[in-house]
Amino acid sequence: MDIMTIVQIGVGLIFLYLVYDAFKPVKNFQQLTEDEVKNKIKASKNVVLVDVRNPYEFKTNHLKGAINLPLPKIRGKKVEIPTDKEVILYCQTGIRSKQAAKILRKRNKEMPLAHLKGGLYSWKGATSTTNRKK
Structure with a gap:
């Protein structure tokens, strides 16, 4: 075998x-x-929805009550994630939220983490669109 x-x-x-x-x-x-996400939100006040998409995506369409913490800021440790609540992450397809979960899990092994499987593509309606000025 050669080199x-x-x-x-x-x-x-x-x-x-x-x-x-x-x-x-x-x-x-x-x-x-x-x-399951809807049931968790209804059952407990100790749940926070975190949208890990970019701000322009969040402004266009997001789940009611969600906060926007973009994945690049999570990677760069430029945001604080609530550790006293169950964190449910989501994005458009579920890929970025899973990446965010890996990063957050490395930082805090005990944080209750979940994500919306399939992201917003799997959410059937019930999204909140912000009113844009025309």
Whole structure:
């Protein structure tokens, strides 16, 4: 086996690990359906909805009562996440909210975390659109 083959195998293994790490499940993390999110919000006042999309996306459409903490700011530790409440993350498809959950889980292993499975695409109506000036 020549050195190039060994390097290619090494690069391939690193790539496979990075793909696995990006998609592996988050520990102690709930994936909730729309109905489960609605029930949690109705049942408890200790729930906070966090929209991890960019501000322009949030302004266009968001769930009623949600706060906007964009994923890049979460990555950069530029926001404070409430640790005394159950945090339910969401985005457009569920990918960014899962990334945010991984970041938050590394910082606080005990924080109650969940996300809206499928993001806003899975939410059937009941979204709040802000009034834009025309």
